[in-house]
Amino acid sequence: MLRTNEHRSCCCDAYLDGDGYDPNEEERAGNVRIVSTAEPGWSMTYRVQCAACGREFIVKQIDGPALQWKWVPRGVKRKSGQR
Numbered sequence: 001m002l003r004t005n006e007h008r009s010c011c012c013d014a015y016l017d018g019d020g021y022d023p024n025e026e027e028r029a030g031n032v033r034i035v036s037t038a039e040p041g042w043s044m045t046y047r048v049q050c051a052a053c054g055r056e057f058i059v060k061q062i063d064g065p066a067l068q069w070k071w072v073p074r075g076v077k078r079k080s081g082q083r
């Protein structure tokens with residue numbers, strides 16, 4: 001079983017460093033699953049889950065000269081060090 005609290009590395013780590021990953025394309029490629037989306041528009045958010053490790057992300061689509069996507073991991077559970 002995969003344990004999300006011992007996250008090491010996964011293909012989804014790349015999303016954290018880049019802002020050019022379209023969640024729709026990633027889903028089409030089978031890398032992620034779009035759990036839900038906000039109201040469709042130029043600036044909207046997606047809730048996305050990695051198909052490999054199950055990590056969830058909030059993806060903010062940012063309108064600009066080119067569309068960008070900010071991927072923020074969500075629901076990262078830590079057993080210790082909680083504040």
Ligand SMILES: [Zn+2]
Binds near residue numbers: 010011012050054
């Ligand atoms: Zn992953």
